[in-house]
Amino acid sequence: MAGEVRAGERRQRRGEDPERQFQWVVPKKRKASVYEDLTLDTQPSVHRFMRNGWYCSFPDGRGTWDDASTELAVATWSAFRDPNELWERPYYQQGAQCEKEIDAAVEGARAEGLNAGMPDAWVEFLRRDGQVTAFVEHGIWSIATRRSRAALSDVLTHGIVLYAAMKQRQAQAHVIHGMDLDQDLGDVTIEAAKERWLQAEAWQPTRRLVERMGTITDWAELIVVSGLVVEPLLGAGLRRELLLRPALANADPVTPVIARNAQREWAWWRDFSQAFTEFVLTDEEHGAANRDIVERWLASWEPEARAAVDALEPVFSTAPRADFAAGREAVVIDQEALKAACGLSTEVPA
Amino acid sequence: MATQQTRRRSVTQTHERVAQLGWKRSYHEPVPIYDTRYVFPDKAKDPMKQVMRDYLPMQLEKDERVYGGFDAALRAGMPTKADERWLQIMKPLILILVYAEGAAGRCMSVVMDVVPNEELLNGYHVQFVDEVRHIGMQMNLARWYAKNTPDPAGWHKGQEYMAENLFTRAGVNMFSHSFTGDPIAAGFTMMTVIETAFTNVAFVALPDVATRNGDFIQATTYSSVQSDEARHISNGYATMLTVLQEPENIPLIQHDLQQAWWIVHAFVDPFVGTIMEYFSTDRSDEESYLTKWDRWIRDDWYRSYVEQLGKMGVDIPPAMFERARERLVAGLHHKTAPLAFATWPLAFWKFDPLTQTDFEWFERQYPGWYDEYGATWEAYAALADPEENALLLSGLLDGAPPFCFTCMLACVLDDDMCHRTCQDRHGVERTRFYCSPECKWLDETNPGRYTGDRNYFDKHHGKALSEVIVELGLLRADGKTLVGQPHLRTDRMWTLDDIRAADLQITSPNITTAEAMGLPCGSWHDEGDPFGAVQGDGNGFQPVTLYGGGGGTNGDGRNGYSLDDLAAAAVGSTPWVKL
Ligand SMILES: [Fe+2]
Ligand SMILES: [Fe+2]
Ligand SMILES: [Zn+2]
Numbered sequence: 001m002a003g004e005v006r007a008g009e010r011r012q013r014r015g016e017d018p019e020r021q022f023q024w025v026v027p028k029k030r031k032a033s034v035y036e037d038l039t040l041d042t043q044p045s046v047h048r049f050m051r052n053g054w055y056c057s058f059p060d061g062r063g064t065w066d067d068a069s070t071e072l073a074v075a076t077w078s079a080f081r082d083p084n085e086l087w088e089r090p091y092y093q094q095g096a097q098c099e100k101e102i103d104a105a106v107e108g109a110r111a112e113g114l115n116a117g118m119p120d121a122w123v124e125f126l127r128r129d130g131q132v133t134a135f136v137e138h139g140i141w142s143i144a145t146r147r148s149r150a151a152l153s154d155v156l157t158h159g160i161v162l163y164a165a166m167k168q169r170q171a172q173a174h175v176i177h178g179m180d181l182d183q184d185l186g187d188v189t190i191e192a193a194k195e196r197w198l199q200a201e202a203w204q205p206t207r208r209l210v211e212r213m214g215t216i217t218d219w220a221e222l223i224v225v226s227g228l229v230v231e232p233l234l235g236a237g238l239r240r241e242l243l244l245r246p247a248l249a250n251a252d253p254v255t256p257v258i259a260r261n262a263q264r265e266w267a268w269w270r271d272f273s274q275a276f277t278e279f280v281l282t283d284e285e286h287g288a289a290n291r292d293i294v295e296r297w298l299a300s301w302e303p304e305a306r307a308a309v310d311a312l313e314p315v316f317s318t319a320p321r322a323d324f325a326a327g328r329e330a331v332v333i334d335q336e337a338l339k340a341a342c343g344l345s346t347e348v349p350a
Numbered sequence: 351m352a353t354q355q356t357r358r359r360s361v362t363q364t365h366e367r368v369a370q371l372g373w374k375r376s377y378h379e380p381v382p383i384y385d386t387r388y389v390f391p392d393k394a395k396d397p398m399k400q401v402m403r404d405y406l407p408m409q410l411e412k413d414e415r416v417y418g419g420f421d422a423a424l425r426a427g428m429p430t431k432a433d434e435r436w437l438q439i440m441k442p443l444i445l446i447l448v449y450a451e452g453a454a455g456r457c458m459s460v461v462m463d464v465v466p467n468e469e470l471l472n473g474y475h476v477q478f479v480d481e482v483r484h485i486g487m488q489m490n491l492a493r494w495y496a497k498n499t500p501d502p503a504g505w506h507k508g509q510e511y512m513a514e515n516l517f518t519r520a521g522v523n524m525f526s527h528s529f530t531g532d533p534i535a536a537g538f539t540m541m542t543v544i545e546t547a548f549t550n551v552a553f554v555a556l557p558d559v560a561t562r563n564g565d566f567i568q569a570t571t572y573s574s575v576q577s578d579e580a581r582h583i584s585n586g587y588a589t590m591l592t593v594l595q596e597p598e599n600i601p602l603i604q605h606d607l608q609q610a611w612w613i614v615h616a617f618v619d620p621f622v623g624t625i626m627e628y629f630s631t632d633r634s635d636e637e638s639y640l641t642k643w644d645r646w647i648r649d650d651w652y653r654s655y656v657e658q659l660g661k662m663g664v665d666i667p668p669a670m671f672e673r674a675r676e677r678l679v680a681g682l683h684h685k686t687a688p689l690a691f692a693t694w695p696l697a698f699w700k701f702d703p704l705t706q707t708d709f710e711w712f713e714r715q716y717p718g719w720y721d722e723y724g725a726t727w728e729a730y731a732a733l734a735d736p737e738e739n740a741l742l743l744s745g746l747l748d749g750a751p752p753f754c755f756t757c758m759l760a761c762v763l764d765d766d767m768c769h770r771t772c773q774d775r776h777g778v779e780r781t782r783f784y785c786s787p788e789c790k791w792l793d794e795t796n797p798g799r800y801t802g803d804r805n806y807f808d809k810h811h812g813k814a815l816s817e818v819i820v821e822l823g824l825l826r827a828d829g830k831t832l833v834g835q836p837h838l839r840t841d842r843m844w845t846l847d848d849i850r851a852a853d854l855q856i857t858s859p860n861i862t863t864a865e866a867m868g869l870p871c872g873s874w875h876d877e878g879d880p881f882g883a884v885q886g887d888g889n890g891f892q893p894v895t896l897y898g899g900g901g902g903t904n905g906d907g908r909n910g911y912s913l914d915d916l917a918a919a920a921v922g923s924t925p926w927v928k929l
Binding site for chain 2: 024048092142
């Protein structure tokens with residue numbers, strides 16, 4: 001807490017009624033935002049106002065929250081902010097908007113008979129692999145939601161929870177799309193997609209990677225690995241390069257809407273993860289040590305994520321108008337740019 | 351704007367397809383960071399299902415109604431029309447409920463970490479998202495009160511005050527039970543007890559009191575919260591039915607459900623009972639807290655839920671439940687309320703002295719009430735003016751009961767109060783007091799759970815009251831008038847000088863009671879600990895010796911109890927307390 005500018009003092013100078021302000025909120029900008037007022041310190045901390053320590057601990061000695069829940073350390077976790085200031089109301093507005101757009105696309109496609117315009121080969125691709133990405137999103141959801149509780153501030157926990165919620169929405173959107181296609185075109189089942197996910201050779205490195213994410217015990221590692229490695233390489237590779245671009249080229253009326261909405265949500269998480277990484281790397285006292293840890297995480301996950309993308313070439317090759325080489329290059333460039341923006345070396349670990 | 355076509359999507363079929371998203375791992379098994387003693391059957395019971403396509407617009411619509419309500423309330427002039435006595439108590443109430451919402455959300459995360467059954471996971475997760483919604487709405491309510499109601503003082507440092515307040519910190523303690531320790535026990539605490547039994551009281555009965563006192567925006571907000579609770583209750587029920595399938599879980603369920611019930615009762619009944627009855631100006635409701643309790647808790651929860659579990663092999667002795675009711679009848683909240691009022695200088699809200707109308711209402715609901723408590727309330731009213739130069743707390747603190755080590759509220763029922771002594775990490779013998787044998791049982795069977803500097807007055811023992819007020823920052827913007835006041839007037843407000851003039855030295859009832867009883871030291875405050883705690887936590891935890899064992903079996907002073915030991919202690923070797 002030391003060194004933080006007290007919001008109340010600042011406001012008093014500006015002549016506002018100090019008793020009508022949440023003075024515990026330390027605003028990032030001149031004035032506290034609604035997001036800050038509604039979010040900050042809703043998760044209390046012994047590093048903030050709980051001067052008597054935790055009242056309730058685990059039998060193994062961990063407190064209600066535990067500083068050792070992450071390897072990273074910073075002066076104060078409560079100083080971190082989501083750059084896009086997402087809280088519940090805009091979350092529901094945006095999430096509902098996504099679903100509305102998808103439903104409208106389905107409706108439009110049916111009313112105008114647009115599904116008939118898709119080439120057979122693209123329909124075949126949708127039958128075979130169109131829903132498989134749902135398992136990727138769902139798998140990430142299942143670990144994100146489990147790691148949300150341990151995070152060391154309200155902003156962090158809410159961010160991880162909402163990220164998980166987006167993953168689940170994305171996964172379900174694919175499944176519901178499959179149902180709609182099944183109704184319109186026939187023979188689109190989730191069982192077939194699951195079979196591909198569990199058996200098809202090309203998908204196995206991806207599945208192994210997603211399953212490995214389930215072993216992450218450090219919530220900060222989850223943010224870094226999902227935000228800087230898995231999402232930019234694999235997530236964007238699937239959503240944009242496998243689904244969005246080819247679907248547009250194949251006159252698919254619904255898939256692009258699904259993929260574009262998911263990409264919009266990814267953009268939020270990308271900003272969040274980037275801000276988080278910059279936050280830990282620039283910590284005055286712990287920044288250098290944090291950099292070592294973050295780089296170790298990247299080194300440990302990047303090769304596997306790249307290999308997963310590489311293994312998907314056969315899937316891309318059966319998707320008409322998909323360009324594996326170009327897509328792969330695009331996601332690699334984007335990920336490197338993201339790492340550079342975080343202040344990380346873009347060197348590819350061996 | 352769903353169309354004919356999209357609306358025709360079969361709900362059952364959607365759920366069947368979405369349920370296929372889980373798969374059995376082949377390359378890596380998930381690694382949990384929390385431990386449970388429970389085992390899980392292959393097939394779980396399905397809770398109420400929720401798919402994001404329906405969930406998101408549904409919640410958005412509810413949000414729009416709530417947030418729209420705030421503008422309407424402003425236009426209707428609600429801030430000045432709502433009853434002031436009621437508006438004051440919203441300060442601690444909303445903030446502790448925000449903590450409860452956070453606890454409920456985090457409960458989902460710990461439960462998901464150990465429950466392997468895919469069928470249950472989505473419901474848990476959706477609940478966490480709901481709880482994020484509840485936090486946003488309620489903080490928005492707090493913000494609205496702060497911006498618009500006549501006396502915002504207290505809101506301005508609300509979260510700081512909440513963490514240190516005598517009563518809300520006990521709430522932090524209680525709600526923390528729902529996301530620390532064994533996740534399934536935590537899940538019972540939140541879903542089976544707090545949500546299934548008590549949300550009707552907190553989110554239905556309390557908003558009714560709000561409306562009667564002219565505060566319909568509180569009611570709008572909490573009704574919207576409550577509309578999500580059916581799904582949360584369903585999560586709890588599905589969890590219960592799932593673990594019930596494995597016979598070896600039965601003793602654990604019996605044990606954990608009783609403990610969950612007790613800790614929730616120990617905080618919620620005195621806290622909410624006091625708020626509902628002592629902070630309502632409107633006296634048109636002839637139903638007492640006890641009557642509501644009988645309806646919501648006894649009939650709707652205990653009789654139609656807990657007793658029914660008996661048919662499925664879970665045998666919960668009625669003692670726990672009956673005991674809680676007996677304590678209410680014996681005056682649990684009537685004896686807690688005067689203490690709350692007497693500690694007004696340490697509060698972050700104002701208190702309104704009871705009036706003749708209040709006395710009559712209490713007498714109608716609880717015959718004999720005036721004879722027992724009337725004099726205290728007359729004295730309270732008489733001392734509300736700083737001119738009197740006296741604090742009710744002066745007289746009260748000397749004979750005040752100690753605070754319970756487990757639930758952190760005062761041991762107000764003489765017959766229930768008990769204690770034990772145990773060694774701290776330096777081998778010093780100290781006394782822990784408990785409000786009840788049940789709270790003692792909770793502490794004994796959960797070594798290492800109750801940490802921190804727990805007895806409110808220990809660290810202030812020997813200090814002047816004025817000093818403590820300054821230390822806790824309980825002053826208004828002028829730097830001299832107290833945030834807490836014993837009356838609602840805007841004149842004759844107490845200042846720090848008035849408190850100094852009244853010259854009160856704080857004594858900890860835990861310390862003085864132990865002395866009076868010839869027991870080892872009653873203080874659990876340690877000057878040398880960064881958090882003032884004899885029994886630290888988290889980073890550098892040192893266990894207290896229990897069951898006559900040594901001080902930590904790992905050689906590093908850390909607790910060496912295995913989960914098996916704890917489970918054995920829980921169900922076998924430590925018998926259910928004799929009453
Ligand atoms: Fe809630
Ligand atoms: Fe809930
Ligand atoms: Zn107690």
